[in-house]
Amino acid sequence: MALAPSPIRRPLDHPVRALLLLHVSWKILLLSIAFLSPGHGYDSSSALLVSQHHPLALRLTRWDAVYFASSAERQHLYEQDWAFSWLLARLISIFANSLPLSADPLVAHVWAATVIANASHIVSVLVLYFLMRRLFPTSNKTPFLTAALHVLSPAGLFLTAPYGEAPFSFLNFLGLLSFCHARQLDVTQPVIHFLCMLTTGLSFGLATAVRSNGLLNGLILLYDAPEILHGLIFSPHKTPCLRRLAAYALAGVLTASGLIVPQWIAYQHYCTAETPRPWCNRPLPSIYTWVQHHYWNVGFLRYWTLSNVPLFLLAAPTLYVLICAGLRVMQRTRPSELASSELAGQQSFSRRLLIQMALPQLALALLAIFNFHVQIVNRISSGYPLWYLAVAAGLDEATPSQHLAIAGKQSSASILRAMIMYAIVQGALFASFLPPA
Numbered sequence: 001m002a003l004a005p006s007p008i009r010r011p012l013d014h015p016v017r018a019l020l021l022l023h024v025s026w027k028i029l030l031l032s033i034a035f036l037s038p039g040h041g042y043d044s045s046s047a048l049l050v051s052q053h054h055p056l057a058l059r060l061t062r063w064d065a066v067y068f069a070s071s072a073e074r075q076h077l078y079e080q081d082w083a084f085s086w087l088l089a090r091l092i093s094i095f096a097n098s099l100p101l102s103a104d105p106l107v108a109h110v111w112a113a114t115v116i117a118n119a120s121h122i123v124s125v126l127v128l129y130f131l132m133r134r135l136f137p138t139s140n141k142t143p144f145l146t147a148a149l150h151v152l153s154p155a156g157l158f159l160t161a162p163y164g165e166a167p168f169s170f171l172n173f174l175g176l177l178s179f180c181h182a183r184q185l186d187v188t189q190p191v192i193h194f195l196c197m198l199t200t201g202l203s204f205g206l207a208t209a210v211r212s213n214g215l216l217n218g219l220i221l222l223y224d225a226p227e228i229l230h231g232l233i234f235s236p237h238k239t240p241c242l243r244r245l246a247a248y249a250l251a252g253v254l255t256a257s258g259l260i261v262p263q264w265i266a267y268q269h270y271c272t273a274e275t276p277r278p279w280c281n282r283p284l285p286s287i288y289t290w291v292q293h294h295y296w297n298v299g300f301l302r303y304w305t306l307s308n309v310p311l312f313l314l315a316a317p318t319l320y321v322l323i324c325a326g327l328r329v330m331q332r333t334r335p336s337e338l339a340s341s342e343l344a345g346q347q348s349f350s351r352r353l354l355i356q357m358a359l360p361q362l363a364l365a366l367l368a369i370f371n372f373h374v375q376i377v378n379r380i381s382s383g384y385p386l387w388y389l390a391v392a393a394g395l396d397e398a399t400p401s402q403h404l405a406i407a408g409k410q411s412s413a414s415i416l417r418a419m420i421m422y423a424i425v426q427g428a429l430f431a432s433f434l435p436p437a
Contacts, residue, residue, distance in 0.1 A: 007021055008021065011144065012140050012141060012144055015129065015140060015143070015144045015147075016126065018144070019125055019126065019129060019147055019148060019151065020122065022148055022151050022152075023121070023122050023125060023151050026151055026152060027118060027160060029424075030156060030157050030160055030424075030427045031160065033157075033424060033427045033428050033431065034056065034060060034157060034160075034427060034428075034430070034431035035055065035056050035059065035431075037059055037427075037428050037431035037432045038432060040432075040433055046059075046061045046062055046433060049061065049066065049069075049070060049106055050104075050106060050107060050110065051104060051107070054102070054107050054110075057102075057107050057111060059431040059432075060110060060114055060157075060160070060161040060431070061110050061162065062161065062430050062431065062433050062437070063430070063437040064163060064437070065110075065113070065161050065162040065163055067080075067081060067083070068084055068085075068088065068089065068092070068162045068163065069092075069106060069109045069110045069162050070106065070109075071084060071089045072089040072090075072092035072093045072096065072109045072113065073093065073096070073105055073106050073109045075089070075093070076266075079277065079287070079291060079295075080291050080295045082262070082287045082288060082291050083288065083291045083295070083296065084164070085164050085209060085210045085211065085262075086209070086265065086266075087206070087209040087210060087258075088113075088164050088209075088210050091116065092109055092112050092113045092162070093109065093112075095112040095115070095116060096108040096109040096112035096113075101115075109162075113161075113162030114160065114161065116166075117159060117160055117161065117163060117165075117166040117167065118159075118160055120166035120167040120169065120170040121159045121160070121166040121169065121170070123170050124166065124169040124170035124173050124174075124383075125147050125150050126147070127170065127174050128150050128173045128385055128388070129143050129144065129146070129147035130143075130177060131143075131173060131176055131177045131180060131385065132146045132385075132389065134180045134184075135180070135350045135354070141396050142389070142392055142396060145392035145396060146385065146388045146389045146392040148392075149392055149416070149419070150169070150382070150385075150388055152416070152419055152420055152423065153381075153382040153388075153419070153423070154318065154378050154379070154381075154382075154419045154426070155378065155379040155380075155381070155382035155423070156379075156422070156423030156424070156427050156430070157423070157426065157427040157430045157431065158379040158382070158430070159379075159382060161430070163379075164210045165211075165379050165380065165383065166382075167210050168207050168210045168211040168214065168383045169382055169383040171203050171204075171206045171207035171210060171214070172203070172204070172207045172214060172384070174199075174203045175200050175201075175202075175203030175204040175217060176220075176357065178196050178197075178199040178200040178203060179196070179197075179220065179353075179356075180353055181196045182197045182200060182247070183352070183353060184349065190240065190243050193243075193244075193247065194243065194247045197247035197248065197251045198250060198251070198254075200251050201252070201253070201255055202254055204217040204218075204251070204254065204255040204258070205254040205255050205256070205257050205258035206258060207258065207383075208255060208256075208257075208258025208259050209258035209259070209262060210258075211380065211383070212259055212288060213360075213364055213367070213380060214255070215255065215256065215258070215259050216359075216360035216363045216364060218252060218255050218256065219360050219363060220356045220357070220359060220360065221248055221251055221252050221255070222252075223355070223359060224248065224356075225248075228241065228244055228245050228248060231244070262288075263285075263286050263287060266287040267280070267285055270287065271285060277290070278290070296373070298371065298372065298373065299371065300371055301370060303372070303373055303374055308374070311373070311374055311375040311436060312374050314375050314436055315368065315374045315375050315377050315378060318377050318378050318381055319365050319368060319369065319374075319377060321387050321390065321391070321406065321415065322361055322362070322364065322365040322381055322387050323362065323365050324390070325358070325361070325386050325387040325389070325390035325391075325404075325406055326358040326359075326361045326362040326365070326386060327358075327362075328404055328405075328406055329354045329355055329357075329358040329386060329390075329404060330358060354386065354389075354404070357384075357386045358386055360384065361381075361384045361386050361387065364377070364380070364384065365377070368380075375436045375437070376437075378422070378426075378436075389404060390404055390405060391405075391407075391412050391415050391416065392412075393405035393412075394406065394407045394408060394409060394411065394412030395409060395412045395413065395416065396409075397409055
């Protein structure tokens with residue numbers, strides 16, 4: 001009897017199994033590097049919190065992971081804790097208190113956050129694969145390569161350690177997949193369309209609650225505003241247009257609530273006391289923007305100093321890919337004139353979705369250049385699918401998405417090798433509490 005094709009030799013015959021195998025193998029490699037990494041680096045805060053008897057947990061609790069784990073265990077006690085997701089901290093706490101992960105409460109929260117991160121990452125890989133299958137139904141290789149690149153993301157150990165990058169990726173991709181379903185149904189199936197838009201808004205809202213840059217997804221919804229308003233004004237059938245407007249408005253409110261609700265909770269805590277904090281009296285009292293500005297020096301051009309030039313150089317390759325991929329979509333996603341009407345319709349649908357996905361990616365790149373600590377773009381870019389697609393298209397020049405490639409096959413292969421090398425080196429540095437982060 002003939003044996004079934006192996007997911008290693010024939011990954012496209014078993015794409016889901018092949019992606020799972022790649023994910024597990026990559027995680028084993030990164031965790032091995034973390035475990036074998038020496039020393040405390042230049043910061044001893046992890047060692048003060050996590051016992052040496054838990055070496056892997058100690059090496060995963062670096063940089064912002066210190067805040068994620070400690071604030072999950074003791075709740076958001078200090079003002080600077082609010083720079084990190086209140087929602088994710090609550091989820092980690094519930095998970096850690098539900099399972100006997102460790103006798104040490106903080107270590108239990110580290111393991112809970114690590115499980116959540118790794119589970120979120122593998123699910124986000126699969127969601128991304130199915131999102132790309134929706135956009136390119138005639139190709140299996142491009143969706144597979146796009147999802148595989150997300151496994152090998154330069155975010156590396158940040159998608160394994162107690163961080164918000166993996167949950168954000170999962171929620172962001174899920175919102176995009178739901179939005180893709182909604183756009184395909186549109187007004188033909190109003191109930192399912194409304195439910196898909198509700199799922200889109202919930203996913204984007206939860207993504208925003210995990211990482212504030214999820215708010216950029218509002219650009220995806222705003223892109224359709226002119227079309228909706230045109231229908232309301234000129235269409236003789238107002239009811240479908242009103243239903244569509246209501247669905248989009250609800251999705252937008254849910255997206256924004258991911259930022260507003262945690263701010264409201266913080267406002268109730270800090271601004272109703274006898275001595276309110278300085279940010280409470282601002283026209284838009286946001287603890288998040290205050291903490292980022294006051295404690296981490298985040299703001300327009302505040303990172304533009306001579307000492308930070310190496311960090312701009314470190315982020316430059318990722319910024320280049322993000323911007324080129326976004327601009328490529330804007331310029332090149334035109335339906336083929338020789339295609340059948342059905343195929344041309346699919347191409348037009350995919351083109352519009354790709355342009356909408358390009359908007360938050362381009363906005364993220366610009367914010368990273370002018371506002372953020374620029375080096376974090378190497379990890380927060382992990383939750384944006386378009387640049388993976390642009391590299392995947394270059395790796396397979398025969399696919400329908402080849403016109404989206406930002407480089408030829410050889411150069412795209414070089415980008416892939418650079419991603420893998422960066423993630424490996426960064427994993428060793430992260431585990432040793434050494435920059436960059």
